[in-house]
């Protein structure tokens with residue numbers, strides 16, 4: 033058993049880290065709660081540079097513009113991106129749409145869609161959730177009706193993150209309303225500027241802006257269908273590997289945690305370092321246990337995937353635990369900061385750039401890649417074999 | 421990165437599980453709870469025969485030459501089976517301490533006997549306060565012409581009634597340095613008084629009154645035993661974590677099985693989400709504690725700095741231990757409140773383990789210190 037990286041991986045990690053440190057400057061760091069157009073486009077430019085070095089898709093197969101390495105190398109990159117607070121761009125293409133096309137796409141689709149993703153040249157958004165289909169995603173109602181050589185889309189999608197910069201939306205729609213709910217869904221890639229698509233902005237509490245996306249008789253060619261008709265649910269669910277690891281999310285939180293520990297060590301409170309308060313010490317040490325555990329759970333998922341295993345329950349374990357630790361950290365840190373924690377990142381007086389106030393908003397995102405309850409269901413039913 | 425066990429370790433796991441399922445049923449655990457020595461000497465002999473007692477001791481000293489991961493694999497099985505024995509205190513903690521601090525004649529004098537189970541040793545560290553921190557030691561080893569005389573009262577000495585030797589941790593004269601003195605148990609200057617403890621766990625108060633220690637029975641250099649002591653304690657702490665993880669995993673398997681078969685409201689209780697989610701939370705905690713434990717062990721093996729990782733592992737193991745206790749009793753409900761149900765055997769050992777080798781408060785404080793707080 034070995035937790036260390038190989039020498040080559042270690043070297044890769046150092047290279048990535050050095051490169052990002054050289055490219056990044058404080059004004060482009062996406063500290064929690066701070067987003068801007070400048071940061072977004074800086075992130076896009078940086079993604080292109082990562083692609084030039086062959087790093088952006090280092091875990092993808094070579095024939096599709098990837099580096100032919102494993103999930104571990106991909107995760108090393110993600111971890112550094114998170115830790116150094118680089119604005120993340122292109123995730124839906126890199127983690128969802130790309131892998132689905134690699135697995136289920138036609139030759140033509142691969143040629144058309146994959147190179148721009150691997151070069152960092154496009155943005156995708158994801159249209160899965162609907163107003164009446166959240167956790168019960170398979171109950172989604174948006175229609176895709178065949179009409180000659182086209183499909184016609186009608187309905188709406190909720191929580192379309194990244195929509196503002198997206199070139200494409202990667203979506204699920206119902207192609208057979210009479211089939212059992214999982215068996216009548218298909219997967220599509222649709223241009224965001226197709227006539228009939230409109231959006232209503234939906235600002236999130238962390239400062240990002242998503243949208244509700246409406247489809248009013250949007251006509252798309254047959255070639256937009258990915259994989260087999262009515263198999264979309266299964267296609268989407270079997271290409272979640274890149275989404276499972278979650279190291280970027282972890283590393284972003286870890287960076288703020290590390291900064292906060294340093295802050296407590298140095299910051300004075302009543303003439304003494306905050307880190308000398310027994311209560312603060314206790315809380316921070318407990319949080320450290322959770323942080324270290326969370327990081328290892330993520331690496332375990334990455335490692336399993338690098339071995340060709342499908343870590344269903346393990347991924348839910350890492351997600352569930354991670355979401356809980358982020359919340360615990362945010363709550364404890366806000367408690368420790370007291371009034372100083374009420375200052376937003378825009379305030380010059382805000383401790384560690386207001387990252388704690390930011391993460392305390394971000395930590396209320398308790399439902400990424402499934403709510404806590406859904407992850408527990410997966411662990412109990414798929415992991416432990418408890419009956420439905 | 422390679423998080424898999426080797427084939428040999430998988431084999432050790434399987435054979436240990438088979439052996440303990442056959443030889444250490446909970447009926448035996450119950451019998452031993454009311455025995456004088458708290459373990460089975462017959463089983464102890466067979467464990468020696470299987471090579472378990474010297475699993476991670478060097479081959480040249482009668483051990484099997486295994487590493488800490490092998491030791492953890494076995495510890496998980498021991499924890500599952502609730503196996504009562506002086507394995508942790510004698511073979512592992514004292515074995516490692518001698519290995520780390522001893523000179524060559526001490527290694528060849530004690531280790532083969534420990535590995536064969538012929539000698540039982542126990543560490544006499546904590547005193548009346550129960551504080552685990554070696555800094556609290558007030559027992560004194562005073563130089564005499566031919567060696568040392570040790571005086572002090574030690575509490576919480578495991579399997580003391582069965583021990584042939586104690587390794588007593590004492591201050592060196594009036595200095596701060598710690599001396600590790602191997603003291604024969606069978607001496608009029610040593611008094612062993614058993615302590616009534618949870619599940620009748622064998623532990624005792626041991627009083628040393630001017631107990632004479634010949635120079636050759638001082639481990640390493642008098643007054644500078646602190647470092648080896650810490651290393652041996654850290655090693656043993658991880659083994660304790662392994663045992664706790666194994667036990668929590670077993671409790672999880674038990675409650676999952678029970679949830680599938682217990683019918684209420686016309687359906688298995690395992691179909692209730694409230695039950696499923698408790699099981700899921702326990703599974704998460706098991707994974708966290710297990711991964712942290714193995715990671716710290718790998719760091720230790722590779723000689724990387726790992727004191728903080730070890731403290732973190734014990735804090736997480738304590739956590740899963742407490743959670744498994746509550747989840748077990750919660751899901752089994754009424755029946756688990758009876759003595760005849762086995763769940764109480766698990767929760768009793770969980771409590772003992774949480775307090776052993778530094779409780780959560782000790783380790784959390786240690787983590788904070790190592791974080792520079």
Ligand SMILES: Cc1cc2nc3c(=O)[nH]c(=O)nc-3n(C[C@H](O)[C@H](O)[C@H](O)COP(=O)(O)OP(=O)(O)OC[C@H]3O[C@@H](n4cnc5c(N)ncnc54)[C@H](O)[C@@H]3O)c2cc1C
Nearest residue numbers: 158159160161166167168191192193397399402403405406
């Ligand atoms: C920041 C953010 C970004 C997002 N980005 C996207 C995106 O880009 N694209 C996209 O398609 N979606 C996105 N989503 C949507 C996200 O996937 C959904 O919010 C999530 O699936 C939960 O659905 P819901 O919010 O409708 O909650 P609901 O499913 O309505 O859940 C409400 C409550 O009921 C509980 N519940 C539901 N079913 C069960 C059950 N079976 N057992 C126990 N409890 C249950 C839930 O746990 C929750 O507590 C995003 C959400 C957020 C907040």
